[in-house]
Amino acid sequence: MxxxxxxxxxxxxxxxxxxxxxxxxxxxxxxxxxxxxxxxxxxxxxxxxNKAGSEAQVYRTLKHLLAKRGQLDHTVWEIDPATRALIEDHHPDGPCALESSPTSSKRLRQAAKAAFKSLEKPKRGRPKATIxxxxxxxxxxxxxxxxxxxxxxxxxxxxxxxxxxxxxxxxxxxxxxxxxxxxxxxxxxxxxxxxxxxxxxxxxxxxxxxxxxxxxx
Structure with a gap:
């Protein structure tokens, strides 16, 4: 491609x-x-x-990431691009912040927290339409x-x-x-x-x- x-x-x-x-x-x-x-x-x-295209899935991924204190620098590269994109949307260094240059652990965690807070807690049952x-x-x-x-x-x-x-x-x-x-x-x-x-x-x-x-x- x-x-x-x-x-x-x-x-x-x-x-x-x-x-x-x-x-x-x-x-x-x-x-x-x-x-x-x-x-x-x-x-x-x-x-x-198909792997992580809904708010519910991204919410769960971010919650799991933030629970692992001190490991975010490594685990952020193991997650799906949809969740990484949302983290970058809230990163103070702007788009492509994760790929363009090394970022501090503190700023990365701040971005992940902001991304997590931007999502509503998923309701029980089938998730709403994918974003x-x-x-x-x-x-x-x-x-x-x-x-x-x-x-x-x-x-x-x-x-x-x-x-x-x-x-x-x-x-x-x-x-x-x-x-x-x-x-x-x-x-x-x-x-x-x-x-x-x-x-x-x-x-x-x-x-x-x-x-x-x-x-x-």
Whole structure:
């Protein structure tokens, strides 16, 4: 999957550069590398979605980790990517903090505690619908790539269109559709098109979530 991602990025190098209005080769290379990292991260989470894809499972994993005082530095590498991603979301050093550089035990435990507190205690019975950590990670990653490359916060532009349609009885009526547009949406659409069809998330959802996460930061 990794080599396939890089090949697709190289083939679409010019289109990505144009979408982000980049002209310098060094800037384009850096953006492609960052996008590759985000897509690999997304793929890693998708592979493990059956292993730990629900809040309940992540809650139990974090509770087990925090119970082992003094062992977090070692056991954090044995857990699933979904739980690691949530820890990184609450790490003071930001995304990819665990992979990019050594982190102190104190900061790691603080991040794990914050991640644990962000989850509700699972109720008895069957867990609620799974949280799509892969889509959330991709939304956050692409929002950061876009903002770093353009210097602009990701935004949404929704166009309302009215057209005539017919119901089951053949009667005409006016139908309203809401279409996502805008520079960030176009960028997300291009990147999502590089993902294998059966794994592609919704472009509109990735755009919406990316804007929400960027606004909250």
């Amino acid at each position: 990794g080599n396939a991602i890089d090949r697709r990025l190289i083939r679409h190098r010019i289109a990505i550069a144009e979408e982000l209005e980049l002209t310098e080769d060094t800037e384009i290379d850096a953006v492609l590398e960052n996008i590759s990292s985000e897509l690999r991260r997304c793929w890693s989470l998708l592979r493990d979605v 799509n950590y892969a889509q959330r990670a991709l939304s956050k990653g692409l929002a950061e790539v876009y903002e770093n490359a353009t210097g602009k916060k990701p935004g949404r532009s929704v166009v309302v269109e009215t057209h005539e349609d017919t119901d089951s009885d053949g009667h005409y009526h006016h139908a309203i559709t809401f279409n996502e547009q805008g520079h960030f949406h176009a960028f997300v659409s291009l990147i999502v098109s590089l993902i294998p069809r059966q794994l592609r998330p919704s472009v509109d959802e990735v755009t919406r979530l990316g804007v929400e996460i960027s606004t909250d930061q």
